[in-house]
Every structure is written in structure tokens, then in C-alpha cells.
């Protein structure tokens with residue numbers, strides 16, 4: 001029987017095709033297709049990057065191996081040359097005392113040095129800076145500076161020269177030991193280490209695979225091709241710690257190629273295996289998400305998603321002033337699935353747009369069918385991703401404009417991801433505000449960056465998260481007090497969520513919170529049950545026909561009365577009767593009501 005209070009004036013207009021198309025598989029699968037493509041590309045990119053890392057590791061390993069080979073060879077060369085010079089050094093003391101003696105007196109002993117000191121071609125005595133007596137040629141007159149240039153008087157000097165007066169064109173390492181007798185122009189013994197020995201060291205069999213081995217002393221450099229000038233400042237592969245010589249060793253291209261090839265043969269397959277493993281792991285770790293999204297898509301197409309409605313109460317008088325629509329999934333195999341199990345994943349997928357659209361469509365339809373008075377606002381959860389979807393917001397605007405039928409709508413938005421595309425979200429706020437939608441910042445205080453959305457976006461309500469409300473049970477009121485003060489300061493109305501006990505209710509009232517919802521007042525329920533609840537629950541009314549949130553179409557009939565009980569279908573209708581009883585259900589009464 002129709003009630004006087006709520007005229008069933010216009011029949012509920014059929015949903016337009018364009019609106020229906022919003023939830024079409026096509027849109028969902030297009031969005032899904034592009035998300036899947038990006039995921040596949042991401043997986044391929046990660047696998048490729050892994051492979052490249054392994055190839056780089058192989059190249060690095062090859063470089064290490066080549067460097068090790070080069071420094072082995074350099075070490076070999078340096079230690080061979082060092083031991084030659086060592087041998088000469090160990091013998092110089094015996095000959096240096098001859099410096100200054102006449103050549104014919106010293107020559108015999110000098111000549112024997114050629115025999116017992118290995119590697120030397122000859123030895124010569126120096127006096128007054130002049131080489132005056134040689135083991136090979138006897139008396140001589142060559143200025144020491146011809147070979148050594150500047151040389152030390154207080155210690156040995158070493159010089160690699162391309163040749164000597166006696167042996168031009170024959171590389172020689174000269175080692176000069178000054179005598180202990182002071183001689184300002186220089187006296188001592190000069191040894192000529194034969195370049196043939198030096199070349200033999202460079203030519204050693206163990207140095208196979210090396211392209212170039214250069215023995216350097218000052219600006220002189222000896223290679224297997226002869227002496228060159230050490231002009232470029234190529235860093236040495238190894239320097240002697242005892243003598244002024246160093247070595248540069250380069251690997252031959254053939255050796256380089258073979259070492260690189262060998263490392264790639266090792267690291268390439270390992271890299272491939274790891275890349276494949278990573279791709280497999282990624283594909284499989286994403287699989288549950290993908291499977292869930294596919295199931296949600298199927299569920300949407302089959303109409304498995306339902307809406308439950310939780311009353312929002314004026315805490316001062318218990319009057320219901322609105323309802324929040326909450327999704328539930330009636331899965332044929334998994335049973336009733338709460339949103340916590342899927343909404344987080346869906347909210348991160350374009351699928352949230354058609355899903356929300358179909359839920360809002362369903363909610364408007366339900367409320368109309370069950371004649372839930374239009375002054376009760378409808379709160380919907382709108383994900384930031386939806387707000388950032390131009391087409392989705394246009395479709396939602398059209399839906400609300402044509403089907404809200406004067407019912408106030410509050411979009412509850414969480415701050416998570418709201419800033420991902422701030423411009424788009426701001427434009428959507430504006431567009432929806434233009435048709436009367438108002439905004440609540442949901443779960444306030446649960447994220448890190450809580451004040452920024454309040455600054456950047458135009459909100460009307462602030463929903464205190466149930467975590468803070470629960471704390472009131474234990475007398476911890478400071479946070480709620482602070483949130484209320486903040487909300488007042490910036491002109492927002494506070495709605496508390498998750499009120500479960502009369503104590504919390506009373507504390508909220510004391511703290512100045514006007515509105516709230518929670519199991520104390522009403523569990524999320526079907527539209528039919530909501531209609532019965534609106535009729536049966538003892539509650540105060542809005543009194544003046546306003547609901548405090550001012551979200552409704554103007555109506556002066558607020559108190560809902562039972563519809564025909566015989567029909568079994570409850571409808572909530574308004575009458576002109578107004579009750580003034582403010583009634584907060586006791587916790588026990590609430591539980592009884594819910595059990596019923």
C-alpha cells in the first residue's frame with residue numbers, strides 16, 4: 001500500500017543504454033587489456049635487464065681475468081729484471097774500489113767481472129765524470145753524462161739506453177754505482193746489462209697471448225721491436241718497488257676475444273636462466289592478482305556484486321540521516337566475500353570504474369525500489385583512480401544526474417593515490433560538485449600525508465577512522481578531540497565511523513562529533529532490511545525536516561513507517577508524524593536487533 005509520505009510520483013526511469021554500456025565487458029576488457037600489456041612489458045623489461053646484468057657480469061669477469069693475466073706477466077718481467085739488477089748490485093762493492101786506479105792496473109780484475117757477473121756485457125770505471133776504463137775495450141774516454149745525463153753522486157743511477165758508443169743500436173740497461181771516495185765530477189763503476197737478456201725476459205714463452213710488453217725507464221721504453229720513446233703517459237701494469245722501471249702489458253686481441261667468449265659462454269646461459277626464472281616468478285606472483293581481477297570481471301558481468309547499506313546517524317538524536325553503500329560479493333563458490341578481500345586490488349585497476357558505476361547504479365535502484373526516503377543521503381566510496389578517469393567521471397555524472405532523483409550524494413574518497421593525477425582529480429571534484437555531490441575525506445588520519453588533501457581538495461566532511469573511535473573506549477580522546485578541532489577550524493563536518501558501543505557514542509557526542517555510523521546503530525544491511533530497519537528502529541527524527549547534513553531533497557516528512565507487513569517487502573516511507581525521542585540503542589539491544 002503506498003504511503004502518504006513518499007509520493008511514487010515518477011516511475012523509476014529505465015537505465016539508459018549508454019549507462020549500461022559503462023559496465024560492459026568491452027570497456028572492462030579494454031582497460032584490462034592495456035593493464036595486462038603494461039604488466040607483460042614490465043616483466044619482459046625486468047627479464048631483459050636481468051640478462052643484461054649477467055652479460056655485464058661476464059664482461060666484468062673477463063676483464064678481471066685479462067687484468068690478472070696481464071699483471072702476472074708484468075710481475076714476471078719485473079721480478080726477472082729486478083733479479084738481474086740485484087745480481088749486479090751485489091757485485092758492485094768489489095769493483096767500485098777500483099774507480100780512480102789506472103786502467104792498466106785495474107783492467108785485469110775488471111775483465112773478470114764479465115765472467116762472474118751474469119747478464120752484463122761489460123763493466124767500466126768512472127773518474128771525474130768520465131768513463132776511462134772498460135772491461136771490453138780497455139782505456140776509454142766517454143763522458144758518463146752522455147748516457148746518464150744528470151746522475152746521482154750519492155746512490156745508484158739506472159738508465160735504459162738504445163745503444164752505447166761501443167755497441168750502437170744495442171739496447172742496454174746501465175747501472176752506475178758511485179764510489180764512496182768523494183769526487184764532485186763523479187767516480188764509480190758502470191755496468192752494462194745486455195739488452196739481449198732484457199729482450200729474452202720480454203719474449204718468455206709464458207707470455208703467450210700478450211700483444212705488447214713494454215719495459216720502461218724514464219722516457220725510454222724497450223719492446224720486442226726495439227727501443228722506443230716512452231712518450232704517452234700510459235699507466236703501467238706494474239712498477240718495480242726497488243728500481244725505476246715499470247712494465248706495460250697488453251693482451252692480444254685473440255686472447256681478449258677468447259677470454260670474453262669463455263665468460264659469455266658461462267654467464268650467458270646463467271643470465272638466461274635467471275631472466276626466465278624472474279619472468280616466471282613475476283608472472284606467477286602477479287597471477288593471484290590477475291586471477292582475482294578476472295573473477296571480479298566475471299562476477300560483475302554475472303551480477304554477483306551486491307550492495308549493503310549502513311545507516312549514518314545524527315548522534316544527538318539517533319535519527320538516520322543517510323546511508324553508506326558498501327559492496328559485497330555473493331560469490332557462487334566462495335560464498336559472501338567482503339570488500340577487504342578484493343577492493344584494494346580492484347581499486348588499483350581500471351576495473352574499479354565500471355565496478356563503482358554498477359554499484360552506484362544498483363544502489364540508486366535499490367533505494368528507489370525500497371522507497372528509502374530521498375532525504376537520506378547516499379554515501380558512496382569513490383576511488384581516486386575513478387576520479388582520475390575522465391570518461392568514468394562523465395558516466396557517473398550522467399548516472400547521478402538522471403537517477404539520483406534529488407537524493408544527496410556524498411562521495412567518500414581516501415587520500416591514497418589522490419595526488420597521482422591531481423589535476424584530473426580536481427577537475428572531477430569540480431564536475432561532481434556542480435551536480436550537487438559533496439565529498440568526504442574517508443579514513444582520516446590513517447595515511448601519512450593527511451593534511452595535504454584537505455588543502456588541495458574541497459571536502460565537506462571528514463570521516464574519523466574507526467581506529468580512533470575504538471580508542472575512545474579506553475578513554476583516549478585526544479586524537480579525536482584534535483581532529484574535531486581541526487575540522488571545525490576549516491569548516492568540515494565530522495562523521496565518525498566504526499561506533500560499536502554506547503561509550504564511544506557518548507564520548508563522540510561530548511567531543512562535539514555530530515554524525516556517525518557503526519555496528520551500534522546498524523550493521524551494513526540489504527536494501528530490504530534497511531527499509532525494515534528504518535521503520536522498526538527506535539530513533540529520533542530530524543525534527544525540522546533537515547538532517548543536519550543537508551543532503552536531501554526538501555521534504556518535511558521524516559519519520560519512516562512500516563509498509564504493508566503482509567507484503568513481506570518492507571518499504572520505508574515518510575509520514576508527517578514526527579517523534580522526538582532521542583534513542584541510542586544499548587549494546588545488548590543492538591546485538592539483539594542484528595541477530596534478529
Ligand SMILES: Nc1nc2c(ncn2[C@@H]2O[C@H](COP(=O)(O)O[C@H]3[C@@H](O)[C@H](n4cnc5c(=O)[nH]c(N)nc54)O[C@@H]3COP(=O)(O)O)[C@@H](O)[C@H]2O)c(=O)[nH]1
Nearest residue numbers: 326327338339340343381383497498499500517518519524
Ligand atoms: N572503492 C570502494 N570501496 C569500498 C566499497 N565498499 C566498501 N569499500 C571499502 O572497503 C573497505 C572495507 O569495507 P567493509 O568491509 O564494508 O567495512 C565497512 C564497514 O562494514 C565497516 N564498519 C562499519 N561499522 C563498523 C563498526 O562498528 N565496527 C567495525 N569494526 N567495522 C565497521 O567499516 C567499513 C566502513 O568503510 P568506510 O566508511 O568506507 O571507511 C572499506 O575501506 C570501505 O571503504 C565500494 O563499493 N567501493
